[in-house]
Amino acid sequence: MAEDIVKVEGLKAYYQMNYFGVSREVRAVDGITMTVRKGEVYGIAGESSSGKTSFIKVLAAAIRPPLRVVEGSVKFDFKNGPFEVATATPREIEAVRWKHLSYIMQGSMSVLNPVRRIGRTFHDFASRPMGLTGKAFEDRVIAHLARLKLPPEVLKAYPHELSGGMRQRVTIGLATVCHPEFIIADEPTTALDVVVQKEVLSLIRDIQKEMNAAVVFVTHDMSVHANVADRVGIIYAGRLVEEGPTRDMFFAPKHPYTAHLVASLPRIGDTKQRPALEGRPPNLADPPQGCRFHPRCPLAVDKCRQEAPPLEQVGPDHRTACWRWQDVKPLVGASAPSGVMA
């Protein structure tokens, strides 16, 4: 088993706000414990407002008020030494950013500066961390772009001159040009069409294999996880509710929420009614008692309403936080919606 590149222990990160004398605390990340191994793709799934973006903000050491780490730790094990996010100084963060810890952003249109040529953007981003300037830097960038199947002319172009897929490849290029050990990809393919999406995903996968980097891949689209991730973790209402190898998560989920996520994917060649999960994700400023999924859970019993289930080991590499995980049945392939969603 590979070593861990990052260890997250009991992480709690809250938004603490004080507007007009009313203070509000939003528990966006509420006790997440997980690890990411070297050279693996770890998929994080969860709805909007589940806290997944806050979680990766902490992972990326981009903690700005009102977000605050209240408890727990995020320890990276980089080649140049350990790095602890919660206590890092700005100088330490700068030392690891892009070189060791990198970030592929969502929405390639707004990430790239529209009035600067791509080449200038590359220079701004990467010249300092790489410690190269002038011709040497340009050669490295061109070699890297070639790996992403982008011609060197891209450096002379403005963002609006490129297609959506090319722009996304440019942002991947920016994130990977310094050969980081750990890459966070935040919904890199949302709003790309299917043909381009597949192309971009296989590119991320290839470059990850080539550099042997660890990737945390965040998206709410389970079909992307099915094809990209080695392991998948599901975040619900600020907590990790299930984590396991991709195959198990799809064919033998042990949490009703995962079972639902997998079952709700429509497929070509199958027109039977897909269940939509009723209700909404809980308000993180005032989460429900006990298991946070219980108001929407078809398996909920009294115990679920009172006590929050711990994340327990249920199989090799497979953890789930559900009191009734033994009763959860996979919904895929069933001839009629049965089991938990009946």
Add this chain to the structure above:
Amino acid sequence: MTTLLDVRDVSKHFTMGGIFGRKTVNAVMDARFSLSAENPEIFTIIGESGSGKTTLARMILGLEDPSEGEILFRGKKVTRHAGRAEKLAFMSQVQPVFQNPFEAFNPLKKIERYLESTARRFLQTRDTAVIDRAMDEALQKVGLSLKEVRGRFPHEMSGGQLQRCAIARALIPNPPLLIADEPVSMVDASLRMSIVNLLKSLRDDLKVSVIYITHDLATAYYISNRLIIMQRGRIVEMGDARTVLDSPQHPYSKLLKASVLSTDDAGDGKLETDPGMVTAANGLVGQAGKLVARPDGREVRVYG
């Protein structure tokens, strides 16, 4: 049988550039289809970005005049130059749901303001109780309620919630035709099905026809009755949704189907697309060809 919407050989060209180096872009070329008034259906337009599907939608909404051909809604020509009253009457019949809810809502105003102005305009009333009830009804249809929405700004909601508000707004005048431009591309997977199911129930229960624009073949297969597949402004395949997607005939349709991420082999990490398919599909861009009917009811563009 009366037709609700009739799109007759519509084309749209955009001219780019100034006096020097003028360039014409053919966004839509010879699109034609019609929707019947009696049988509400979900009619899907599939295509990659830049295939002209949004331009086609804008023309149907009367936001853009076709360069050639015409669009008839209930026998009347859709035009950008209609009078005020005529336009309002048309707008209460055809309502849009746009791609990005963050752009649809004014970030400086509360969400209910947008809903309220729609309600006031189409219900022709100033009675706040009536307006509130109409807003609440529309929001209930999309799984929200006025209580939750009132007083919130667009940035306080997630993309999914906001998109549902946008659909609720479109539902206020009870239109017979809804034009939904990629309504689920910004929505969570778990809510996606509730929106797709919602479109389905709009069709089945409220008899609303929906023009559903998407690049997601799986949801298209799930809800649509008929569909067209567009490549760079041209319709390349058209027909019954199941027939077309079960065995696509045009190389571009085949490529689209092959690009759909499958969950059947979850964890195997298979992501390669056959490069031959991509070349075959791209090689046909710019060739005119013509749509030829097949015995199974679909039409496929053939070349040469």
